[in-house]
Amino acid sequence: MPVIVLVGAQWGDEGKGKATDLLGDRLDYVVKFNGGNNAGHTVVIEGEKYALHLLPSGILSPGVIPVIGNGVVIDLNVLFQEIDGLESRGIDTSRLRISANAHVIASYNRTLDKVSERYLGARRIGTTGRGIGPTYADKMNRVGVRIQDLFDESILRQKVEAALSFKNQVLSKIYNRQAVKVDDVVTELLSYVERLRPYVGDTALELSDAIDAGKVVLCEAGQATLLDVDHGTYPFVTSSNATAGGACTGSGIPPTRIDRVVAVLKAFTSRVGEGPFPTELHDKFGDHLREVGQEYGTTTGRPRRIGWLDLVMARYAQRVNGVTDFVLTKLDNYDDLDEIPVCIAYEVNGVRHDEMPISQSDFHHAIPIFETMPGWKQNISGARSFDDLPKEAQDFVVFVEERIRARISVVGVGPARDQVIERHSVLSEA
Secondary structure (H helix, E strand, O other): OEHHHEEOOOOOOOHHHHHHHHHHHHOOOOEOOOEOOOOOOEEEEEEEEEEEEOOOOOHOOOOEEEOOOOEEEOOOHHHHHHHHHHHOOOOOOOOEEEOOOOEOOOHHHHHHHHHHHHHHHHHOOOOOOHHHHHHHHHHOOOOEEEEEHHOOOHHHHHHHHHHHHHHHHHHHOOOOOOOOOHHHHHHHHHOOOHHHHHHEEOOHHHHHHHHHOOOOOEEEOOOOOHHOOOOOOOOOOOOOOOOOHHHHHHHOOHHHOOOOOEEEEOEEEOOOOOOOOOOOOHHHHHHHHHHOOOOOOOOOOOOOOEEEEEEHHHHHHHHOOOOEEEEEEOOOHHOOOEEEEEEEEEEEOEEEEEOOOHHHHHOOOOOHHHHHHEEEOOOOOOOHHHHOOOHHHHHHHHHHHHHHHEEEEEEOOOEEOEEEEEEEEEEEEE
């Protein structure tokens, strides 16, 4: 049975949680392989809205085993708040598995994230201030604290002391902040140990055994392609690999075991934070799409920047991820529009670019070249087959599909779990 990687094709907030939920009854494992509580998935089940940040969205599907992989950075306070919130609503979280090799977001990482963003001023990245970047920096600098370290107080104390010997100098001498006490950090982290213990294990081995046994595994990315630290719009990116390759390093599943790569593409574009955005709208159309789509951050509540659909970005996402299937979401958000501009290329200094410019400067100065599609001016939220869609909506889907080099297997026409059109099964070959 297949291993599927699910990624975002834009700057996040495309609807990956909905895509995971759609496959829920066909999955055995859902693995979160990167990021932390700096992003979120919103899933609507029977009118109930669930906002997930650290937990894989598979936790909402009975029978699915949700896994937090080694590539994730974990704020333990947020983790248990999220678990408590779901359990209070009758959701069973006992199946959760957490990699012993995942890194922990310590209090000093959150502090450094916030003060460094303020220090950067106009050059800020637009982080969520939740300590994600500093924790990944610790990981690369080999001074990070892993989940397994919490079960040996001596090792934990040594690691915190090593990290703070430098960080306290930065906090006090550069940012004029009070030094962090080693005892305070160790005490806080140890307070989670007994509750954490039942969830922790060798998840890479467990997943390998599951794949050998014919189980269906979905690897679910946080953030999205254009936020990937290597392949995104650097430096306005996250601190992890949110593309398909990150699924291997972040879960321990080798690339030879991956069968399908599914990318979620919103019918328009949005982003949160700083950075260039060629198709961004600053007019009534942007305001309309933001309100109709409730485009506010799941994690931060920040209003998202809105733009028309960008097929240059979508083609790039297909290429760097090896996408086999696209899920096109929020097509219904266009129901009231007479015309729908779609970006098919860029102009940079008088030169047409059909692919993403390699230069950050060129991307910053890119002027979108649009092709305009007619709207359908009717409510499509009740459509359950492709033939149910008006011809203009069908033409829009086909137009997009022909230009992104992979089939559109699923079309979303509303926020609810059943408001989808499944044109092809993502578990089948193209």
